[in-house]
Amino acid sequence: MSLSFLFVQLLNGVQFGMLLFLLSAGLTLVLGIMNFVNLMHGSLYMVGAYAAVAAFEKTSSFVAAGAIAVSATVLVGLVVERLVLRRLYRREHLAQVLATLGMIMIFNELVRFVWGASAQSMDVPAAFSQPILLLGLPYPSYRFVVIGVGALVGIGLYILIHRTRLGILIRAAAADPAMTANMGVNVRLLNSTVIGLGAALAALAGLMAAPLSSVQSGMGEPILIMTLVVIVTGGIGSVRGAFFGALIVGVIDTLGRTLLPTLLRELLDRSLAQAIGPAISSMLIYLVMAAVLVVRPQGLFPVKHG
């Protein structure tokens, strides 16, 4: 196993981590600020991906597809918030889990109804279709774009939360929603804004993931669960936690899947290694999460209140 192979796998891990960050940043704000368990975040990701594929087919421009996908998903998110989610803010977590679970089922069938059961796919934008050479190995340049977009969103969110008025309100509402409302802030509008922001980030993740994976009904659930692992590991409500949590989970998952089976083959009997390798490597991130929880139940970067 060469060092350059290791480096390429590390980059793949960072790229996957950035994708997870786009999803978990939006969701952690919804969870932390609104104290609202929004399981349909993965559905917004799916809607974003489908919208991106459809818009890319029509316009064959990646930027236009992105703009259409993000605005369409934000619209969907706001409509759902108005019709269903808003009624759940004051209810217990269980009701929120159930209702958003129902919404996932509706959205999965809705996209199957509109686009059919077969998976859709999207080409990598022409400008980034050529691989670039990295330590002598060809590496897909589109993955660098994903990393770049993730980093830009990270910087943008940092500025938004720590340097703008909206950021102050978001942090205030996270610390004490009732007091924030008493100070004359329209918390209802703030909630809609946060849901809209989350939907926009989910759509962006869907757009970036569309050329890398197949776009199909139910694509949101596996990645939603990984997103939840990221959020719990990083600390609920913390964008910084989401960023580092996503990188940790992305890198460990990717490296585990590629390196661990090889490693086990050298340590154990070949047939045994082949039997348990895939099972163990897919367990890794959950074990990391469990270890973090044992040491720090609040996550790695808990939000500081007060």
Next chain:
Amino acid sequence: MRRTIASFGPREWCACALLSALALVPVWAQAIGEPYYLSLVTRIMVLALAAVGLNLVLGYGGMVSLGHALYLGVGAYAVGILSSHGISSGWVHLAAALVVGSAVAAAVGAVILRTSGMAFIMITLAFAQMAYFVVVGLKAYGGEDGLQIDSRSDFGVLQLSSAPVFYYVVLCCLLAVLWGLSRLVHSRFGMVLQGARINERRMAAMGVPCFRYRLVAYVLSAQIAVLSGVLMANLTKFASPSYMQWTLSGELIVMVVLGGMGTLAGPVVGAAVLLVLEEILSSVKLPLPGGLDTVINNHWLAVIGAFIVVVTLTMERGLFGSLRSGRRSA
């Protein structure tokens, strides 16, 4: 607290009617010559059993576990893996399933009970997903395709291969668990568990170690789900990774909430309503105009989803929970 028939309210009468109806299903299925109904009701009772188990932590303990399908899967795979090695004794299946299930539940519970609220929901989901990936990764035992089981577990004189016998075994398991649970929730243990849900700080101030009680409740509830998994594998003669899928965990929660949380027979009612509704929507030709019936047959999950959303938004106590109980202090 001895109770007489005179103190029965609508809730108790409904539970009695339901249980007597269940006892007569094999006779009825035989009479109308539809053995399929027998297996449908068996499936309802098997999943109802898991929902009853979940109700112990969810309804009485106030712990929202979105990962109980994990234990159903443990039960099913215990039967599947042992059978594939030629061990057919049902007692061994059951013992292995309960031992492994309890060990997993104790380990998982010790970690997840360190958190509460929102994090608890997400972590139970994550651990169930981990187990799902583990069985998908077990290529020697079918991996993604699941594991065929040649014959039902061998319990000696109880011939599980006969559908009516298997039906009554499942019914007896369900009744036994319901009876045990009714004793448990009114015992000191049950009172502590419910007290910890209502006001944990006060319970802690009274010197009650809430964590330990919750852990025991979690393991007990997991064991009931394991039993349900053993029966499930016997019913379908199959152990599939889909038994561990998070959608099933979600369905179990829907059954509990639909029927009525923290009521004894509520989950049974919820399971029956949900599964019958699924059956009707997915395979019965509904008398609807304009090809709408095929749309619903193909996309029945969307209707179920809408049903769940509406029930959640409108009914807070569930179907069975809305019935008035004869007991004054319900």
